[in-house]
Amino acid sequence: MGIALGCYVGSYFLCVTQVTFGPSRGDRVAVSPAYWNAPKWLGAPALYQPIHFLDRSCLRRSMWQTRPAKNGELDSNFTGSF
Numbered sequence: 625m626g627i628a629l630g631c632y633v634g635s636y637f638l639c640v641t642q643v644t645f646g647p648s649r650g651d652r653v654a655v656s657p658a659y660w661n662a663p664k665w666l667g668a669p670a671l672y673q674p675i676h677f678l679d680r681s682c683l684r685r686s687m688w689q690t691r692p693a694k695n696g697e698l699d700s701n702f703t704g705s706f
Contacts, residue, residue: 632675633675636672636675636676636679638661639659639660639661639662639668639672640657640658640659640660640672640676640679641657641658641659641660642655642656642657642658642687642688643655643656643657643658644656646693651692651693652690652691652692652693653690653691653692653693653694654690655687655688655689655690655691657669657672657676657688659672
């Protein structure tokens with residue numbers, strides 16, 4: 625059971641990355657998770673939802689919080705980035 629839990633948590637941290645988005649010329653940037661190298665059939669957002677909740681609420685809160693936009697960060701028409 626411990627090995628399975630370790631593989632689950634480890635694969636989450638290997639796959640998850642931030643996606644930032646917000647309104648053009650806005651002053652706040654929202655952050656959402658994106659999962660790299662996870663097959664689409666796997667349903668990574670649903671699979672990793674429990675560990676992401678723990679990550680967002682306890683482990684790395686500052687990484688996942690909405691934050692003020694940096695100067696010029698949302699000035700273009702494209703408002704998201706990987």
